[in-house]
Amino acid sequence: MYQQASWMITLLFSVFVILIFVTVLLKSGKRVDYGKIQTKGYFIRSVWFVVVFSVMLAATYFTLQDLPFEGAEAEETPVDVQVTAIQFGFDVSLDTLKVGDYAAFHVTSKDVNHGFGLFDDQLTIVAQTQAMPEYTNTVYYKFTKPGTYTILCMEYCGMAHHLMKREIKVTE
Amino acid sequence: MTTTLHVAIDSKTKKAVVFPLVFSGVILLLMMIFGVVMLLGQGKLIELNPIMFYKIMTIHGTGMIGVSALAGSCIIWYFLKQYVPLNTAVFRLNVYLFLVGVAMVLVGIFAYDFAGAWTFLYPLPAQSGGMWGKTGAALYLGGMLVIGTGFLILLLEAARAIIKQYGSLATSLGWPQILGKEKGFGPPPTVVASTMVCIVDIIALITGAALLSMSLINVFVPSFTIDPLLAKNLTYAFGHVFANSIIYMGVIVVYELLPRYTGRPWKSNKIFLIAWNMSTLFTLIVYPHHLLMDFVMPKWMIVMGQVLSYMNGLPVLVVTAFGALMIVYRSGIKWDVASSFLYLSMFGWVIGVVPAIIDATIVINHVMHNTKWVPGHFHMYMGLGACAMILGFMYYLTRMEGGRIDNKLDYLTLWLYILAFLGLSGSFLFSGKSSAPRRWAEHFPEWIPADVVAAFFGTFVMITFLLFLVRFISYSSNIGSKINQSDDIRPSTHG
The missing domain is CATH 1.10.287 (Helix Hairpins)
Structure with a gap:
């Protein structure tokens, strides 16, 4: 939108x-x-x-009413997903979620700066944040459609930057 | 009209800007070729090894900003010298240091495989993932340090000369007029703009030097570390401000020449001075809009990143571009290629501001950050704005000093350049809308058609720029050859 x-x-x-x-x-x-x-x-x-x-x-x-780093805690308890970026891939604590899950992605990096871009199955970004060493950024996203979502790197991090990829399944 | 297009500059200064302008033009063309090669690679029209892609990407970004700033420094130097005495040896020193720095950067990238992008985000220079070693990183970071030092010395000299002439930078920014202590107009627009550039760039370059030095130490002494969030702040406090200042250097040629072309004065009235003071402040503190996706930043800084980006659009949208439109409207101007470029630059600046402001909106940045939307807006702003200012200056010089006469091919090339740049930027923006990431050596098939379109328009941009450059170089040797020409120059319309 x-x-x-x-x-x-x-x-x-x-x-x-x-x-x-x-x-x-x-x-x-x-x-x-x-x-x-x-x-x-x-x-x-x-x-x-x-x-x-x-x-x-x-x-x-x-x-400013819709800031992506402010979770709607009052709405429901989020499903926590730990994401760690490393040259050149992503480790995720949970790679299967359900429609209706309100996910809180806690994103960090083990080496250099990376980007966490969450793409839907139409290859459209639906959420992103930075993956930084020594810091954890939390971004919230409510899954409303089933399918295969893909995490791609959105911050240049070296020669295989464009190959960093991790899939997340969202089921009914 | 009783005005003249001549500017009261001595032959030595005229000659001094020729080499850096030719050099900037050649490097800009080379960087455009690199840009097209990257697009051809992304569009699968040629085979381009990802390692070579990222090396080219690093030199493309670094080179474009570096040489545009060098050309911008020619504009600031050329016109500021009318109002304050400047030491030409310092100008030459910057050019020499630039050449040394460029050589170091090129060797670092192409001989030692450094490909950390112009952002060289800490700790990437020291942790390449196996692509480059310490020598490549040291040559690149060291080269950048040398280039930055040259610009710092140049702008310190400009600031020194302005302070000597006007008493303080506050006076040359028009504070006495803004505060009502003095009536009438402030200093000439060139002095006001030069003051702004000196303030923001001196701060940015010192910031950059600190970051580059710390990154260099980290390359050789890994136990010496920097807070990554602080380093990222320093990167953009340096990089954003320095890149942004290029258009503020370039706009001086518009302030100087459009009044001469139209016979209408461009005075530093109170609104003008307030706008430039706003630009000075906002340019310095607006950089957090690069960090909107770093949610660990203090919330107030992220929100200010959006608000200040909006505010930073006001001076150009309401004052500078509007002023240019008023000066041209029913002026009876006799258009030539140089004045057309100056008018185009105002158009390019304005049209590039809106996608930039849109991207600085947090909720939009959330789905646009580091997509091709970003190069979309800055190619528009740099190509049709800053580059048009530089080209306008080049065409002015060869017309007034070089004996060049505008021909039909010049006009045809100009229109092709405009259309091609709109096509190039438009295709980038479309890719951004489609979520295609920037700085990716290989795109998914869904994103490739827009890359092919961009490569097509980029090729036309490159060809038209080549024609501009040939025209400039052909006549550049005559610039400054007419001795004592400045003696019989009538005063400019600034009064």
């Missing part, structure tokens, strides 16, 4: 920016007094500032 939303917002904004720059380009030829342009321009700029600032404020408010 977030991927699609990002793509659509970027496309729409890009079209808007292209239209603005092309319009100004097409209207750059005939010279008029800059004082008039400034008076009108500064007014438009004020409106533009209010619009951009308001959009940013609203986006901040709504998106």
Whole structure:
């Protein structure tokens, strides 16, 4: 959902920016007094500032409601899964889960920085965090669909980085 | 219009920027070729050994940022010299140190197999998983240290000259005007922007030097360790700020030349000065948006990473790009290739800001971090923004100093470059939307079609850049050859 939303917002904004720059380009030829342009321009700029600032404020408010590192403990007790990354693979304490399980992945690394990317069977990322030496990051994900999920490395860690892979089965 | 396109610079300074610009152009082209090779490999159009892929990836990222900064330093040096006396020997020293550092980095990568990426995330340089040894890591880290030292000396000289002329960096950032202690406009935009670059880069380079030194010690003395989270913070406090500062160096050419092209002044009014002060602060502290998936970071820092990224978009969206649009609108400007590049750079900066801001949103970063969305937004911002500024400067120099006359091929190449870069960045963004990871030597079949499209557009970017470079090199030897030309130059429109 977030991927699609990002793509659509970027496309729409890009079209808007292209239209603005092309319009100004097409209207750059005939010279008029800059004082008039400034008076009108500064007014438009004020409106533009209010619009951009308001959009940013609203986006901040709504998106901060859904932080991936804050588990909904009140909802249910999570199923703990320990994940340890090592050049070049993942050790997991549990590789079979059930639909409806609310998993808490506790992710760390034994050597260098790695990334923990959880992909569904359509190869779409559904959750991620960093796998760091000396630290444990916890990320939460509720499995709502059965299938084979794959953990892939999302932080460059050496020559076999792209081969780091571990499957998790989610059954009905 | 009564303005002139000439800038009051002595011949020595004009000549001094020619070699680093030619060198930057050649290396940029080489890095583009490496970029296309990686895409051809990911797209399965050529056989590319993963080890070679990661070596190329390391030099691509390091080289692109390094030479763009070198070209940016030419812009800052060239125009700042109008306002403050600068020592050209220091500029040359930076170029020499850059060459030494580049040689060390290249040997480290291609002779000793170092492939730790430009991020060289601790403790990867010392723990390669069998790919490289101590010599490769030491040459790469040492080379980076030499390059960083050169830039540090250069910017300390610029800061020294600004302080001598204006009294303090606060004055050159326009604090007296912002606080109402002085009426009227602040220092020229070039001085304000140069001050910002000096502040953020001096801090970033010292941070980077500390990290590089500690990583070097760790390579040879494994018992000497660093907190990995601290090291990661230092990596991005250095890398993000330094890379980001390139566009702030480059925008100086826009501030200097668009007013000359349009005959309209670009003054440092209060809003302009506030925007640059905001950029100074935000550029320094916005780097935690690289650490949004490091949940052990303090929550307030992760949240600030998002909020500050949003805020950092305001100065460009509301002030700089808007100012450029106002100056051009109904100005009667006589477009040439150089001014077209400058206008393009404002477009590229703005269009690249939005996917960057989107990715800095925590819930989105959760599914986009380290996917190809990230190179998607920074290729847009660097290729159509920073690179367009550098190319605009090159085309300006050869037109004004080299005797080059714009031809139809120049314009055709310019439009092809724009379309190809939009295609390249767009295909990266699409790959990111499809969850394709960045920095992967081999992609799954589902992600390969977008890699093929990117390779197609990347090839066009490379060809068009080659044509730009040939045009620049062909006329570059004339730059600065007209002695005493600056004596009869009319003042610029900055007043």
